[in-house]
Amino acid sequence: MDKDVSAGSGITTVAGRLALGITLLAFGVGHTAVIDGVSAADAASIAQYVGGIALFVAGLVALREGDAAGGTAFSVLGALWFTWAVSETASGNGAGVFLLLFALVALSLTLAGGDRLGQVTYGLFFAALLLMAVAEFAGGEGLTKVGGWFAVAAGAVAWYAATAAPAHWPAALSRRAAGGGVTATG
Numbered sequence: 001m002d003k004d005v006s007a008g009s010g011i012t013t014v015a016g017r018l019a020l021g022i023t024l025l026a027f028g029v030g031h032t033a034v035i036d037g038v039s040a041a042d043a044a045s046i047a048q049y050v051g052g053i054a055l056f057v058a059g060l061v062a063l064r065e066g067d068a069a070g071g072t073a074f075s076v077l078g079a080l081w082f083t084w085a086v087s088e089t090a091s092g093n094g095a096g097v098f099l100l101l102f103a104l105v106a107l108s109l110t111l112a113g114g115d116r117l118g119q120v121t122y123g124l125f126f127a128a129l130l131l132m133a134v135a136e137f138a139g140g141e142g143l144t145k146v147g148g149w150f151a152v153a154a155g156a157v158a159w160y161a162a163t164a165a166p167a168h169w170p171a172a173l174s175r176r177a178a179g180g181g182v183t184a185t186g
Helices: 011-032 040-064 068-086 093-111 116-138 141-167
Strands: none
Touching: 011 040, 011 068, 011 116, 011 141, 040 068, 068 093, 068 116, 093 116, 116 141
């Protein structure tokens, strides 16, 4: 294994975050019903190939490069996206349980640390999945749409995080964000 590869940086992280961003955007837009005729089911092929297979492979490559955090996140999320995409269409409590378990993974990734943009992505994704799980248990379509918007926001943050490094955009959030708004630092 090449010891010169820096963990959490480089093409693998960018590819993983792009795959996650694309998948979250498709998943979220499908749940918001903001585009007529586009549903969550339309995101299944993106979730299967981009969110599932590509993200899983990015996770394995990241693990090989020594990036335990990125590798774990990408491979676990890849497996869950693939499972969501190829599963029989479940509704009600069955779908709620899957979304709740998926939410717990996102919560674990949020609490595990890492860079702030990653934590924001996983935190927004956790909120999306939790809202969607509650909506499945309670039968609330409104919560599903709100969850969809949280997934869209998570996808946008993941996309930004993937693009920030190669584009030399600010990628770190200041610690002052808690008191007076979020400020980006370079």
